[in-house]
Amino acid sequence: MKSTSQKMAQWLKPGVATIALLSLLTIGMQSLNAKPIQTEASPPVPTLKPVPTQKGTAPPRPAPAVRLPGSVKTAVLRAHARDFQMSIKTLRVVSFSQETWPDSCLGLGRPEATCGLALVSGWRVEVSNGAKRWFYRTDRTGRNLQMENTNNASSLPRAIEQKVLAIAAKDMGVPVNQLKLAAARARGWDGCLGVADPTTGCTMILIPGWQVIVTAPQQYGVYHLNQTATLIKQNPTTSGKGTLVPTFLQPDPSTDGSNTGDVIFQSMTSGGIAGLAYKTLLMKDGKVMRIDLRQQTPAAPTLIRQLTSQEVQAFVATLQQNEFSDFLGFNYAPIGGADYFTIALTASGATQSTQYVDIVQDQTPPKLQQIIQAWNRITNPR
Structure with a gap:
């Protein structure tokens, strides 16, 4: 039986075969004369050559990891526990970095402060209690340390400070030389500078400005002002009497207010001799839940109370009537003292x-106080 190629050879006559051969040669010449298609060549794979080493020597070792000195860590934690009246057991260092500060004030001095103009090698240390974070600056040994916080009044221009103190002297009935600007932070206000009774309509515009705390003997005043201090108002809700003067809390980036969920209100409690740490939540359905935070993996919430819808509404009304939003960002803590609980x-x-x-x-x-008492009645099981 003849193969396919043999059959084809018989079918092709000599003349036809010659024409076909010439056609193939013509096509081949056209392909050779055509412009070549440009293609991107893959880069050559580099050949790794061994690093030559001297005979009898080992290759270089990687640089050791940077470690925070124990003395610096201890100094920061002790200072924070002392200043914020917190148990050192609830605190930990969560991050740190080596830094070079521009002066002996670690870059946190006021314009009129006397700071040695010499570079200072040191550390920036982040401290957390599981709910909030604070940042500290230190020198190389931890003997010189300062907290980066919103209470650093150096952010307030001197001319603005003088205007506020002049107003506060009239409000408090004391000479200016008995007043002190204790804390300042940048804030944005509505048309009423955030100070108005519930019946007053305030334009919903953003006025950039400041919130400051001015202290006098046995009293303090909280003032709201615009950037140029042409508008200044005292907030009677957050101003107070006595020797306990509040400070401003460090902003917490993890709390953005966008994820409300089913939680109406909550508290974080930490401290005490036993180093307790737990969260208590009031849910929309009236459940009062508690979560123990001392374990690495928090335990499941425990139901401690069930409120009626009327009780939930009454508590929400208490928050509104006592202007809870005015107290946001304030910290009320004594200087020194025994074991205690910190509640947020x-x-x-x-x-x-x-x-x-x-x-x-x-x-x-x-x-x-009215808000705290109402919350304590809810969270303390009967």
């Missing part, structure tokens, strides 16, 4: 908390 209160959708120490809750402003 947060409402649904809020971007900051209100923090206080249990042993001084009766020294906080009257409206905040």
Whole structure:
């Protein structure tokens, strides 16, 4: 039986075969004369050559990892526990970095402060209690340390400070030389500078400005002002009497107020001799839940109470009537003292908390006391 190629050879006559051969040669010449198609060549794979080493020597070792000296870590944690009246057991260093500060004030001095103009090698240390974060600057040894916080009044221009003190002297009835600007932070206000009774309509515009705390003997005033201090108002809700003067809390980037969920209100409690740490939440359905935070993996929430819808509505009304939002970002803590609990209160959708120490809750402003008492009645099981 003949193969396919043999059959084809028989079918092709000599003349036809010659024509076909010439056609193939013509096509081949056209292909050779055509412009070549440009293609991107793959880069050559580099050949790794071994690093030559001297005979009898080992190859270079990688640089050792940077470690935070134990003395610096201890100094920062002790300072924070002392200043914020917190148990050192609830604190930990979560991050750090080596830094070079521009002066002996670690870059945090006021314009009129005397700071040695010499570069200072040191550290920037982040401290957390699981709910909030604070940042500290130190020198190389940790002997010189300062907290980066919103209470650093150096951010307020001197001319603005003088205007505020002049107004505060009239309001408090004391000479200017008895007043002190204790804290300042940048804030944005509505048309009423955030100070108005519930019946007043305030234009919803953003006025950039400041919030400051001015202290006098046995009293303090909280003032709201625009950037140029042409508008200044005292906030009677957050101003108070006595020696306990609040500070401003460090902003917490993890709290943006966008994720409200089913939580209406919550508190974070930490400290005490046993180093307790737990969260208590009021849910929309009236459930009061508690979560123990001492374990690495928090335990499941425990139901401690069930409120009626009327009780939930009454508590929400208490928050509104006592202007809880005015206290956001304030910290009420004594200087020194024995073991105590630190409690941070947060409402649904809020971007900051209100923090206080249990042993001084009766020294906080009257409206905040009303809120604390209402929350304690809810969270203490009967």
